[in-house]
Structures are given as C-alpha cells and as structure tokens.
Amino acid sequence: MDVDDLTVIAYLLRTSPAALLTPPDEQTTLTGVPESFLPEEVEKWARGELTLTSDGLLAYWQQEWVVCLNRIQYFESALKHGSPSQASHDDYTKRLADLQERQRLIRERGVQIDPTGRVFDAADYAGRFDPAE
Template structure:
C-alpha cells in the first residue's frame, strides 16, 4: 500500500458551510451552474462549471478570491457564504463555546472572538439596551395625560421596555460569564 501525500490541511467545517451556502443561494435565485460560471468569468474570476460543482460538493476548496467573487456573482456577501447553519457556532480552527449571536457579530465584523472583543461587544449591547429603555420611558412620560389616543401607544412602549430589560439582563449575564469582575449595567 503506497502512502499518498496530502498537500495542506483537509477541508474543514467552514469549507462545508461555504459549499452548502453557495448551492443554497444559487438555487434560491434560480441560477444554474453554467450561469454562475459565466458570471464569475465576466467578473474576472474564471471558474468552470465543473469547478463550481466541485465547490458545491465540498470537493474543491474556496480561496478568499473565489469567495468574494462568488458572493458578488450571487448577489450576497462573503459573510453570508461563511455562515454556519442556524444554531451552529463551530468553525474550522476556532474554539467552541461562542453563542450564535457572537458568531454572527464576528462574521459581520462587529466583534472579535477574543475575551476582550466579546466583553466590549456585550458592554455595548448592555448600553444600547439601557438607552432603549430610557427612550421608551421618556416616550411613556410624554404620553401621560394625552388622552385616549395616547393610550393606544402605551402598550407598545411598555412592551418595548420589557423587551429591552430582558436584553439588558441577557447582556449582563453573558458579560459576567466572560469577565466575572465586570461591572454589570443597570437600568437608570
């Protein structure tokens, strides 16, 4: 039995996500393999029908130039093609333990998957929740004494306050998981 030499690392989870997402997006817009191949060639990134098919099957790795060109040709974003299936947070080479929201924030460029990056992200989420609570409270106060018409809007702002209170609590809990010494945010 002869040993076959393998060059580089084998395709991992992220490659599988890209393969699935390329196929899903292409099919959702009704584009066939040939049309995608032609669009890529027009964009200056020649990729045969066979090459596109191999990408979708996970048999061909996607480099960053392919990824950006395919995203452009499909009318989507590179981040959308990299995204894991709903609820999955694992990526090749990335430690597990991140929430779906954290992974989405990372893919969107809103947070680094480091302790400092995630602490900053959740601090910002808590501050945003505080702001929304205060804004809704002020609106409720302005409705006071405005009559029956204002009563129509009151439940909306009360629900908004409760929703952002829950968001503030969620943000504080995750913040304290990441950094037990962090100062939790409170409603003013």
C-alpha cells in the first residue's frame, strides 16, 4: 500500500491517514516501536508533532513542563483568591491534582531523557521564544 491508497481509504472511512496509523487508545503496546517510548510520545510522533530523537523528545517535554507549571500556577492562584462557587472550587482542585500528577510524569520522563535536568529549566525551549531576539 502506498500513501495514495492510504489517503483514499482514509477518505472513504471519513477519517485521517494518521488515525488509521495510530493504535486504539486501549492498546498499551505497539509493534514495531521500541517500548522505551511512552504512548503519548508515539501518538504525537504519528501526528507529526514530535520526532522520536533525543532533541525532539527534549523539546517536547520542555514545552510540556512550561505549560504544566503555568497551569499549576493559574489554578493555585485561583484557589488562593477564591472561586465563585463550590462547584468551581471542586473542579479547580481536581484539575490541580491532575496537573500535579502530570508534573510528576514529566519529571520522571525528563530524568530519563536528560539526567542533567535541561527539561526542568527549559532554557532551550524558553530561549526560542525570547521576545528580545
């Protein structure tokens, strides 16, 4: 099968070629992909959003680290200054707990990718978006 055939099949099935190539959510192992990659990484790779190289993984997890820290700071600030309702407070508390779990996952993966800690200071990532440049 070539790319043209895959595109036609995807069109007929009303989906995308990437969706045909990406394993179902419930599948935890992939054939042909080293087990050293997380399902999240493989999914981003299949969508063309990540390269499965040291530099690609470093850049991805640096970005995720910055996003996660910003979201944690937002929810902590919102909870500190009060939410408009109990439902919002409960929702924010749950979201904060989820983000703290995400932070733990990023920390573990970051150490695996680069034990020097470059993921966590995200200097490489932040430097690419410096407005002074």
